[in-house]
Amino acid sequence: MHNRAMPDIKLYSYGGCPFARRTRMTLAEKDIDYELIEIDLRNRPANFKEISPYGKVPVLFHNGNRLYESAIINEYLDEVYPEPPLMPDDPLQKAQTRIWMNYCDTQFSNASWQFMQAGDNEEKLAAARATLRECFLFIEHEGMRQLSDGPYWLGDTFSMLDIQFATFFSRYMSEPGASEIPTECTRLKTWLNLMAGHDSFLKSAA
Ligand SMILES: N[C@@H](CCC(=O)N[C@@H](CS)C(=O)NCC(=O)O)C(=O)O
Structure with a gap:
């Protein structure tokens, strides 16, 4: 149990997706709490394209701002939550x-x-x-x-x-x-x- 405010992060994810798992792994590495929304890609919600412009997971909302593309989401998280750093400085x-x-x-x-x-x-x-x-x-x-x-x-x-x-x-x-x-x-x-x-x-x- 963490004694801290939960950051405003929502992750649209799918359990079996290796791209989405990368973002779950980045969040776990940094010990960041977030809301996980599981999308069943075989039976996706009708409005999914409104959430995800490419119709794919992962999609992450941070303070209401939408991010997609796993590598880009992860580099963003690394800059906003720098500990432990995941990209080299050099x-x-x-x-x-x-x-x-x-x-x-x-x-x-x-x-x-x-x-x-x-x-x-x-x-x-x-x-x-x-x-x-x-x-x-x-x-x-x-x-x-x-x-x-x-x-x-x-x-x-x-x-x-x-x-x-x-x-x-x-x-x-x-x-x-x-x-x-x-x-x-x-x-x-x-x-x-x-x-x-x-x-x-x-x-x-x-
Ligand atoms: N380049 C994207 C790829 C994401 C991706 O392809 N996700 C798959 C699941 S593993 C997906 O959502 N597919 C649904 C579809 O293409 O309709 C990323 O790195 O986030």
């Missing part, structure tokens, strides 16, 4: 963080979507698995190992990059038949184990 590190956040939302997101859409089509599944394998190797060698020695993406300090990828890996790996992470991705595997026990990751689960 301009170069900040740019690198955004490059990899973007990689997650383009390359990795597309590859895992391709896998989820393949259904029982063996040819499509094999193609998606091959693309995902390339992603995992790229993340290991061009991402994590270049940025730091770990255990988090940026080193000793947990950051927005950990949030960005954690919910996506979790969503992908919960898919039946999801492929194993290649053995050589030792840095990635260590990080996945670390995330599995991370407090805000657990608190943000549906």
Whole structure:
């Protein structure tokens, strides 16, 4: 029980959505209280487009101001509620963080979507698995190992990059038949184990 006024924050979310979970994870990381409004995306309210211009979750209202797009919402929250900081101060590190956040939302997101859409089509599944394998190797060698020695993406300090990828890996790996992470991705595997026990990751689960 917190002895403090609840901030004026409403989050429109969906339990199974990895984008919305990122915002739940950011709020948990900063220990911010908020009102959670669960939207059933398979049976969405008729007025949902009035709430969410793209018809998607997450959407966050802060003091009546509407924000959408998970990465943008999260950077906003990080500026308004700076403790603990989730974006690095250093301009170069900040740019690198955004490059990899973007990689997650383009390359990795597309590859895992391709896998989820393949259904029982063996040819499509094999193609998606091959693309995902390339992603995992790229993340290991061009991402994590270049940025730091770990255990988090940026080193000793947990950051927005950990949030960005954690919910996506979790969503992908919960898919039946999801492929194993290649053995050589030792840095990635260590990080996945670390995330599995991370407090805000657990608190943000549906
Ligand atoms: N780029 C958006 C993507 C959000 C998104 O695609 N959310 C999905 C659920 S995981 C959604 O609301 N889909 C509903 C739809 O597209 O109709 C973000 O980062 O917030």
